[in-house]
Amino acid sequence: MVNVQTQTYAQIGIREDLSDEIYDISPMETPFFTMLRKGAAAKNRYIEWQTDALAAAVGTNKAVEGADYTPLTFTPTVRLRNYTQIWVKGLNVSGTANAVTTAGRAEELAYQIAKRGKELKRDMETNLTGNYASSAGTSAAARACAGFEAWITTNSIYGGTAGATDGANGGYTAAGTVTAATDGSSSNLRTITETILKSAIKLAWVAGGQPSIVMVGPKNKQRISAFSGITTKYSDFGNNPASPGSLAIVASADLYLSDFGKLRIVPNRFSRERTALVIDPDYWSIHYLRPFRVEQIAKTGDAEKRMMLCEATLCSKNQAASGKIADCVS
Numbered sequence: 001m002v003n004v005q006t007q008t009y010a011q012i013g014i015r016e017d018l019s020d021e022i023y024d025i026s027p028m029e030t031p032f033f034t035m036l037r038k039g040a041a042a043k044n045r046y047i048e049w050q051t052d053a054l055a056a057a058v059g060t061n062k063a064v065e066g067a068d069y070t071p072l073t074f075t076p077t078v079r080l081r082n083y084t085q086i087w088v089k090g091l092n093v094s095g096t097a098n099a100v101t102t103a104g105r106a107e108e109l110a111y112q113i114a115k116r117g118k119e120l121k122r123d124m125e126t127n128l129t130g131n132y133a134s135s136a137g138t139s140a141a142a143r144a145c146a147g148f149e150a151w152i153t154t155n156s157i158y159g160g161t162a163g164a165t166d167g168a169n170g171g172y173t174a175a176g177t178v179t180a181a182t183d184g185s186s187s188n189l190r191t192i193t194e195t196i197l198k199s200a201i202k203l204a205w206v207a208g209g210q211p212s213i214v215m216v217g218p219k220n221k222q223r224i225s226a227f228s229g230i231t232t233k234y235s236d237f238g239n240n241p242a243s244p245g246s247l248a249i250v251a252s253a254d255l256y257l258s259d260f261g262k263l264r265i266v267p268n269r270f271s272r273e274r275t276a277l278v279i280d281p282d283y284w285s286i287h288y289l290r291p292f293r294v295e296q297i298a299k300t301g302d303a304e305k306r307m308m309l310c311e312a313t314l315c316s317k318n319q320a321a322s323g324k325i326a327d328c329v330s
Contacts, residue, residue, distance in 0.1 A: 021104055027269045028118055030125035032148070032215060032277075039285035039315055045084055045143060046136070047287050050077040051318050081176055082316070083134050084289045085145035087124055088309040089116035095302040109304050113294055116308045120292070122270060128286075128314050129215070129271035133170065133180040146178035148284075148324075149275055151316040155203035155323030156181075157196060159188035167326050171319075181326070183274070189329040192220050192276060194227040198258060200278045200323045205260040209280040209321030214256065215266045217273030219330055224256065224265050231255045231262065273330035280321035288312045 039047075055072070063069070091112045098108045105111035130147040137143030153171035160166055167184035197214065204211045216224065224230070231254075256263045263278075271277060290311040297305035 019103070026118075028122070029268075030121050030270065031266050031268050032129045032271065032279075033121060033125045033286070035213065035279075035281050036128070036284055036286040036314075037281070039287040042084055042287045042289035042311075042313060045289070046081045047084075047313055047315060048079060048081045049315060049317060050079050052077045080172055080316070082146055082178065082313045083136055083143045084287075084311050084313040085127070085143055086290075086309060086311045087120050087127070088307060089120050090297075090307045091116055091305070093304045095304070098304060109306070113306060113308065116306075117292065120308055120310060124310070124312075125268070125270040129268065129277065131170070131180050131183070131272065131275070134178040136177065145313045146316075147314065148277055148279075148316075148322075149272070149326075150178050150180045151314075151319045152181075152322060152324045154207055154320040155200060155209075155278070157200050157203075157323070157325045159184050159190045159327030184327040188327045189274070190327065192216075192223055192325060192328045194224075194229065196325055197224065197227070197256070197276070197278075198229075200276070200325050201258045201260055201263065204278055204280065204321060204323040207320040208318075209283070209323075210261065211278045211280045211322060212261065212263055213266055213277075213279040213281060214263050215268050215271055215277040215279060216328075217271060217330065218267055218269070219273055220276055220328055221265060221267040227256065229256045229258060230265075231257045274326065274328050276325040276328055278323040278325070283317040283319075283321040285315045285317065286312055287315055 053075075055075075091109075093109045093112055100108075102108055102111075127145065128147050129149070131149035132147040133144060133150055134146035135141070135144035150170045151172070153169040156169055158167035167188060168182040170179040170181040172178050201211055201214075214224070254265060256265055288311065290309065292308070292310045295307045295309065297307055299305065
């Protein structure tokens with residue numbers, strides 16, 4: 001008698017072994033968006049606010065007894081604006097795709113809505129931290145919200161190399177829009193140093209700000225970790241019974257101790273690597289005309305259509321409280 005062995009290679013009817021999980025490591029941290037304070041709801045396609053400044057301090061302010069006074073020249077406040085931008089993500093799920101049994105999610109439509117919401121937030125982080133100009137828009141062109149980099153003009157440090165094309169500030173214009181900054185040429189790129197960082201912090205502090213966050217890309221986060229002003233070089237092991245009270249060397253920088261206070265060093269996957277943002281969070285806020293929502297689109301066939309959107313703008317209450325280090329090599 002021939003003993004025929006049954007092997008799985010010829011076996012029919014084996015059930016699939018598909019994990020009921022979906023593993024997505026796409027970055028979701030949006031530190032600038034999360035940091036922003038929520039301001040009053042927008043009521044128009046743009047929001048407006050005012051800034052002001054005191055006269056420079058002088059050491060020769062004195063008057064003769066009984067003398068009449070000399071009126072000072074009136075300095076009006078500065079009126080600024082930023083336009084609301086509509087961030088949108090659409091999706092279209094067929095009736096069949098939503099009806100079949102799926103692994104890792106109970107319903108395809110709900111899963112796609114959640115996914116688009118995360119993508120929308122990542123887009124906003126990129127926009128709000130970046131070098132983007134504002135635009136009033138038209139019936140055929142989208143409105144645009146100016147990002148952090150475009151706003152900063154007072155405390156900006158660019159690379160400067162003879163014969164290279166220098167970077168230049170953008171900033172607010174008389175037309176009521178913000179223009180994007182001009183990046184320096186590749187010859188102007190240089191490695192961020194502690195001296196440059198200290199200069200940027202000093203500029204913001206002298207102007208009246210109290211910066212408490214330095215936001216950088218991953219490469220510059222590692223470079224700053226080597227600066228001498230880093231305050232968290234060591235950490236207690238804590239629950240190591242074999243070596244109670246022992247210390248571990250911490251390779252990352254959490255806090256930088258400057259001459260003007262401590263600043264958190266925050267890595268950001270969505271801000272530009274070439275620019276380090278020195279932020280006073282008290283002077284930045286986000287204002288929603290239409291908060292995050294899911295709009296149901298009319299059915300035109302055997303499919304469910306949805307549009308996720310958010311309409312908001314960034315308020316730079318006073319850009320002089322913050323700063324930026326441009327032209328950093330990545």
